[in-house]
Amino acid sequence: MDHQSDQYHIDAILAGDIDAYAILIERYQNFIYTLVIRMVRNHEIAEEIAQDTFIKAYLSLAGFEGKSKFSSWLYTIAYRKSLDYLKAKKRQATPVDIDSDLTAHIIEDVKNAFQLLEDKERKEIIKNAILKLSEMEASLITLFYFEEKDIKEISSITGMSPSNIKVKLHRSRKKLYTLLKSYHVSENRIPNERAI
CATH class of the missing domain: 1.10.10.10 (Winged helix-like DNA-binding domain superfamily/Winged helix DNA-binding domain)
Incomplete structure (x- = not known):
């Protein structure tokens, strides 16, 4: 298991080691997929958005300033891509009718x-x-x-x-x-x- 920091791998990628990106993908692919599938409710679309998230992150990596955690930056990309999909589909969330009086x-x-x-x-x-x-x-x-x-x-x-x-x-x-x-x-x- 790789215990190096995200920044270590980001620096390696920016220095030309493209293979280092596979480590970041492996580290976060399940988390990204979980977030996306719970928003879009479609496995194929979720896989596509997750892949797009990693592609966009790779292409934008030079612009990552480290002001937030890399994982938060990645989640932001996935979250926005999921919202874009939902807006494009104009999908209405079906609210669950629930009594709010819980103890x-x-x-x-x-x-x-x-x-x-x-x-x-x-x-x-x-x-x-x-x-x-x-x-x-x-x-x-x-x-x-x-x-x-x-x-x-x-x-x-x-x-x-x-x-x-x-x-x-x-x-x-x-x-x-x-x-x-x-x-x-x-x-x-x-x-x-x-x-x-």
């Missing part, structure tokens, strides 16, 4: 229920629940929880204000927990308080 107790029940599931099954359920969110909600959840980007980085990637991101992330999280809770209720998998 910390319900959220804790969901967390506890998930601990009882096999890891693979849990990941599949979470993935399916995220795909029921709007493209914007899915991208925010992905960036914050799966890519572990902070609010400032997400703001840089999406162009939204930090306060707007916090509000949207809060709402998205509520929707996701409600979707997960409804899955467990329908499957009779949520344990009662005494069983936890």
